[in-house]
Amino acid sequence: MTPNPPLRWRISPLLGISLLLHAVLPALVLLAPHTWAWALAALAANHLLLTLTGLWPRSTWLGPNWTALPAAAAARNQIALTIDDGPHPQVTPQVLDMLDAYGVRATFFCIGEHAARYPALCREIAERGHAVENHSQHHRHHFSLMGMAGLKREIQAGQATLAAITGRAPQFFRAPAGLRNPCLDPVLAACGLRLASWTRRGFDTRTAQPEVVAQRLLRGLRPGAILLLHDGNCARTAAGQAVILAVLPTLLQAAAAAGLRFVTLADALPALPAIACMEGGVG
Helix, strand or coil, rough: CCCCCCCCCCCCCCHHHEEEEEEEEHHHHHCHHHHHHHHHHHHHHHHHEEEHHHHHCCCCCCCEECCCCCCCCHHCCEEEEEEECCCCCHHHHHHHHHHHHHHHCEEECCHHHHHHHHHHHHHHHHHCCEEEEEEECCCCHHHHHHHHHHHHHHHHHHHHHHHHHCCCCEEEECCCCCCCCCHHHHHHHHHCCECCCCCEECCCCCCCCHHHHHHHCCCCCCCCCCEEEECCCCCCCCCCCHHHHHHHHHHHHEEEEEECCEEEHHHHHCCHHHHCCCCCCCC
C-alpha cells in the first residue's frame, strides 16, 4: 500500500479575497487612520462569511467539494450511497448483508478509532466490495475549530489507520458533521484526499421515523446524487432497530425502480478532469 500522491491545491476565490483584505486594510488604516471603523467592520464581515461558509457542509466556497457525482457518472444513471460513523459491531454486519442482498456497493466513511477497535469488520467492508474512506481518526466535535497542524494530525492518523487495516489508502474525506474551516482544503490536497459531502441526507442520527428519513432521501432523487446515512451514531426506531436498517429496503427498491445504479465514490474517479491528479499542494 502506497500513500496517495498530493493533489494540486489552488486557493479558492473567497480565501484569496480574504487574504487580500487582511493585507490591504491594515495598510489603509496606517495611511488613513480615520478609516479604522470601516476597515474593522469589513474584517469582521469577512470572518463571519468564512465562519458561515464552514458551517455549510455543501459549500464549495472554501475549495472543491463533491456534492454530487461527476456529470459522466450521472449520465450513466449512477448514484452513491455513503454511510458514516462506523464500523458498528451490531449494525454494520446487518447493513452489509442487506447491501449484498440487493447487489449494491456503498462507500463507508469510517472513523479511525472505531476501525481500530473492530479491524476485522472494517476489512470485511472492503472485502465485500465496498469502499472504506476517511472520516477522521476521532470524529472530534471541535474538528472545524482546529488549525492546520491539528487537522493534519487528525486526518493523517485516520488515513494511516484505515490504510493499515484495509491495505488501501482512502481517496476521499468527509469532515465530522460536514463542518470545516479554510485550513482544511490545503491539508486534504497534501494528503491526496478529495472532500465529499452529499446531495441529500436523511438526518437519521436525529430522526427515529424511517418513513421520514426515506422521504428526505427520495425526494427529487436523480442520477448523480450522493446520499448519506449512518451505521454508527444512528437513531433507533420505537422497536429498537437502527433506522438505517429500516430505511435501506425502501431506498434501494425505489432506486432500482427508477433505473439508478449505486456505485462507490471511487468508481466515479475516472470521470474527474485530469488536472485533479496533478501533483503539488502544501507540505
